[in-house]
Each structure stands twice: as structure tokens, then as C-alpha cells.
Amino acid sequence: MNWAQLTDLLDPLGLRPVGALRPDNATPAPVIVPIAPNEPKFWQAFRNSPEFADGADHPMDRWSELVITDLAAQIGAEAYFPFTGPPYYPFFDWALATGRVHQSPIRLAVDHQAGLFVAFRGAIGLPHDIDAPEPTKHPCQDCDAPCATSCPIGAFDTGVYAADACTQHITSQAGTQCWQGGCLARRSCPLTRQTQRSAEHAQFHLRAFAKR
Numbered sequence: 001m002n003w004a005q006l007t008d009l010l011d012p013l014g015l016r017p018v019g020a021l022r023p024d025n026a027t028p029a030p031v032i033v034p035i036a037p038n039e040p041k042f043w044q045a046f047r048n049s050p051e052f053a054d055g056a057d058h059p060m061d062r063w064s065e066l067v068i069t070d071l072a073a074q075i076g077a078e079a080y081f082p083f084t085g086p087p088y089y090p091f092f093d094w095a096l097a098t099g100r101v102h103q104s105p106i107r108l109a110v111d112h113q114a115g116l117f118v119a120f121r122g123a124i125g126l127p128h129d130i131d132a133p134e135p136t137k138h139p140c141q142d143c144d145a146p147c148a149t150s151c152p153i154g155a156f157d158t159g160v161y162a163a164d165a166c167t168q169h170i171t172s173q174a175g176t177q178c179w180q181g182g183c184l185a186r187r188s189c190p191l192t193r194q195t196q197r198s199a200e201h202a203q204f205h206l207r208a209f210a211k212r
């Protein structure tokens, strides 16, 4: 299994391998590959799934678990998820350790492909090394950081995300822009704008967040 083969297997699912980390003894496999949505194919693949339509809770998590577990079994790998636990796997640290995902000024993950919309649907643990692409330059070094000033309620200002204040805002009349199009802070990032995440997809996440 090389990187191109893994990418080809994930592509029909609207998923992509982010990078690889060769973990220390605290991690569960010799090589870990976090898996991210690949827009716009991701939303279509999920939207066509039985889990999207069945009306039960956590449809995206259930779909992710199903398809990534199945793929991992096909290639002799293990599957891990950010939403199962405890114990919870340190997905944010894993992503940073690939060198292809970085911490933004608002402390959210950012990468060159999905900007501040980068997210992890799971990871696979490989028993062997893989020819993963090289680490990327930190994208925020050459940016004026509109993400740090675009939230209308300053939800990132203290360094700790003000989740309750965010929920209150997005479910009010004043929060229509966030509610309909997705988080303004995330969308202000020039890298986010290239991801082609649909408004419907953005709304899906905000509605799930508001219900938590």
C-alpha cells in the first residue's frame, strides 16, 4: 500500500489522507494517517448514504465509522475515530505531527487544502511505513490573520473558544450569516475559501453544534 493507492481508495468516499506520523510508543500503530473530508465530493458521498437519511442521531459519525472501518479492514489497517471514547485519541496532536496541518492564531487546525474547515473523520493505523507527502510551510506566517478579527462576538479573543456564546449568537437573528453560510471566522481564511464546502454542509455542522 503506497500513498497513491491509499488516496485512490479514499477518493470515491470523498475522503483524503492528510499526512502520516510515525508515532512514539504512546500511539497505537507504527504509522498513523489522519483522514479528512475532500470537498466537494465528501458532502455528496455522505448525502447519498443511508445514514444521512435514516433520521437517527450522529449520522456523519456513523457513516464515517462504517466506511473507514471497512476500508481499514480491506488493507490490513486499524481504524480510529475522534468521536469514540473514552479514551479519546488525540486527533489534533496527530494532525499537527504530520507537519501538514498547523495551529492557527485562533487555535483551530488549518491546512493548505481546506483552511479552517479542515476536520478529521477518522484515522488509520498502518503496520508499515508509507511514502506520505512532505510537511508543509505554516500558512499563517504570511497572512494578516482575518480569522482573528472576523467573529462578530469575539468568540476566540480569550484564547479559549467561547462555545456557549457562539451557540447563543448563531441561533439568534443577529447570527443569520453564520447560521446560513457557516462560521464567519473560518470562512474569512483565504485557504478556507478554496474548499468548496456547500452552505448545506456548513449548516449541517452548525445545527449539530447548536444541539449539543
Ligand code: SF4
Binding pocket: 150, 151, 152, 153, 154, 155, 165, 166, 167, 169, 170, 178, 182, 183, 184, 185, 186
Ligand atoms: S460561528 Fe459565528 S459566532 Fe460562532 S465562532 Fe464562528 S463567527 Fe463566531
Ligand code: SF4
Binding pocket: 104, 105, 110, 115, 116, 139, 140, 143, 144, 145, 146, 147, 148, 188, 189, 190, 191
Ligand atoms: S486567515 Fe490567515 S492566519 Fe488565519 S488561519 Fe487562515 S491563513 Fe492562518
